[in-house]
Amino acid sequence: MHITALPIFIPMFAAAALTAVRHWMPRLLNDAIAIGVAIAVVVLCALLLAHTANGHPFAYWMGGWRPKHSVAIGISLSIDPVGAGLATFMALLITAALVYSSRYFEAADGLYHALMLVFLAAMAGFSLTGDLFNLAVFFELMGAVAYALTAFKTEEQGPIQGGINFAISNSIGAYAIFTGIALLYARTGALNMAQIGHTLDGHHADPLVLVAMALLFIGFLTKAAAVPVHFWLADAHAVAPAPVSVLFSGVMVELGIYAVARLYWTIFAGPLGPHIDALRAILIAFGTLTALWGAVMCFSQRHLKRLLAFSTISHVGMFVCGVGLLSAKGLAGVITYVIGHGFTKAALFMLTGVFLHRFATIDEFDLHGKGREIPWAVVLFAVGGLLLSAIPVVTLFFGKSLLDAAALDAGYPWLPSVFVVSSMVTGGAVLRVSGRLLGWGAPELEGGPQAAEAREEEGEEQAPRDYTPPLMLIVPAVLLLGAIVIGLIPGAVPAIEVAAGHFLDHLSYINWVLRGHVHFAPASTSHIEGFDYAYAGGATLGALALAALGLFGRPLRQRVPDLLLRPVVGAIGGLRQLHSGHIGDYIAWWTAGAAALGGASLIFLR
Amino acid sequence: MSFLPFAIAAWLFVFGLYGVVSSNNLVRTIISLTVVQSSTYLVLLGVGYVHGGAGAIFADIPATAKTVDPVVQVLVLTDIVIEATVTGLLLAMAVQAHKRFGSLDPHDMRALQD
């Protein structure tokens, strides 16, 4: 299609043009142009999605350098429904974030808009490209913009430290990716993913391929924030401006997961086919650790954005598990869940922005009772909490049902309970905050592991205000509505299942990219079982119970014998201490994660 | 000898990481980061090297001459631009960090301690 490259070109060009005239542009025009460009990208990506959705993926060769004798020469955008759908979803979130920030920032000159537009182009390129090195280039582009946006509020300490930790962690991830690319290039003499996969097919996984896979995966998992390479995320997401956090949690992190899935099924599915069970176990181990770690950390936060950031880490754990199940159903579950989670988490970050804008604090206890001034914001916040617990029958619920079914199919009957814990705890934490906003529970925390924590948001505080622009509530309301209804659109979830089935058809991918022949094996769709409702209902009830426990549980806690309580409190405290904000610690953990993934691959996948 | 460049690359990667982990000055951290990145240059260029090959520039050599692989050189060029820009961005943050924290020691930056 002629429009294929435009979702990347238009925002880039607009960003450069806005910068060229930025000293003469009024704020309103900046907002209007940025929003207009974002909407144009939504439309273009939706057209690509519509074109490919009926089983017509295609490769677009930049500069007309088509493959000769099935050897790729140029760079391709390899468009399939998953990539195009992800790009559409991402562009929708950026549009929402830009509309929201037109009211959120009192002063934002063209620099902010230009950076957001480059971010848009980078994420579109990342979703659409079919070339491994090009993927890494867009990874870095996304990174460079994101580091700068994290440090947007340079007058405070937090954003600077968060930006530094983010930039260093992700740069090291990128170097792992470059090394992995070099290894694959040495072996295959190719950079196009289809070409690399084609060349590796029929060979078994030797150490070079395994190490290349481990390096690429750990690099992209750094962006995705899987434990133990996740430390930067809580710092960066907590200090970035609310509209930027929306994009970080809503879609940027998920792009890391997307890259892992894309690389596995295009490149490594051939040589690793015989070891699928062992690889599944490795990825699920990482995912489970991430899901539980994030959940515990999430519930123990009182800083709202940090709480949401850890909830994202917990959900990333679910995504890693879902992709790690290495099945169409698991991938379809992840895609569905990412859509629901992205809209929900975006709305929650925006509402946090509303509280910060109005009350100049986002400390849970400082906000005690303040929510009565803006009841609608609290209602929306609580709805977000219920959605995170995957209450039937919202989009997240459909995603979780697919994940549960995929886990059972793959022989992991205990995995759904991990998902339940993740939903329950992250939803419960948000509901607890909603309750506190309404003035329920204790107004101040005494004793316990959190008492020593300082007010992290000091400095972020401008003067409190006595109004909230309606637009700042409308945008999250629309997003939450989207998170509720998208899964209910007839045919939406089955279409995702079909797209996921095609996504992991390794041989067909090589064929349609390098030769333009489209032929897929028929994909199957599944039904929702009764136990799915039971699981999801249980998770929602559990979330409500946890919220109540967090608000009113102190008398109860005093009755628990010290012998039982102390190890739990100590363990949580120890876990929290690891998040020291010290970049040296983070990179030591990163090295451990890379060594663990590499070592496990070399030992178990041969 | 044929493994030496790659052994050095592995050493640079881990040694650069050691620099980042052990650093007590942000500027040293950033320089260490570029050491890690140098490892990627070495792997990429080492991979594409051909004994006796000329650079793939045919201004004054015949079109049939033996050359080294040009693709990895392009990748390294991109890699270098990335290094220069990210280093610049990080140094800008270091300037601000020094203003906000009054120190460049990561140990003194405690805004994000959990």
Place this chain on the structure above:
Amino acid sequence: MNRRGRLGLFALAGAGLAAVLVIGFTGLPDFGSYHGVYGRVITGVAVTLRHGTDTITALNFDIRGFDTLGEEFILFASVLGIVLILRQLRGEQEEPHQEESEEHHFAGASAALRALGLTLIPTILAIGVYIVVHGQITPGGGFQGGVILAAAPLGAFIAGRYLGMKTIAPHVVIELGDALGAAGYALIGLSGLVFVGIFFKNTIPLGIPGHLLSGGQLDVASVFVGLEVSGAFLVAWTEFFDQALIVKRGSQ
């Protein structure tokens, strides 16, 4: 973690990662005996189909020109980021511009140093332009030449005239160069789409290999990239110099 814990963890993890890397690298072909298909195809294509004798430039600005688009915007966005991060904040102010004679003297520039710095400016400019426009023939091109061009105004700084450097390369102009270079490179892609129907497809006559005007879009791309790179580096340097020499410390 304390320092000991951190280094202890790293000792274990680093040893593990080193082992993983070395085991992986043992699978590489012996140093100097590479036979990849991609490189051979490209060396065949670059001169015959692109009329550029520098294969690397042909790859950079045409065959893999889309990578360079991303790379251009990494540079562009990073510089925007530097401007954003170092922008002046409440509580900070510029020292009032003083007379040229009173301006900050970098290490007390001597007369010889001044003469050298000022002669360097046109010399470096000439070399930079030469490198930029010959990128399709011999080693060089927009990136290499752009960095050299950006170094020219530094001659004024060496001569102890930082404000003079800002007069040669005013902030508005270099920022405009940065943005127009990035936009121009993106427009090369669009011109392919508009005139030939494919993004980044060459639309410019190829010329004779080895001649100044050859290689189609390679030369145009080089010029835009040179413009952007020189602008971007100057913006970044100016921002850092301003922090060091002009902006007064704010409240800590």
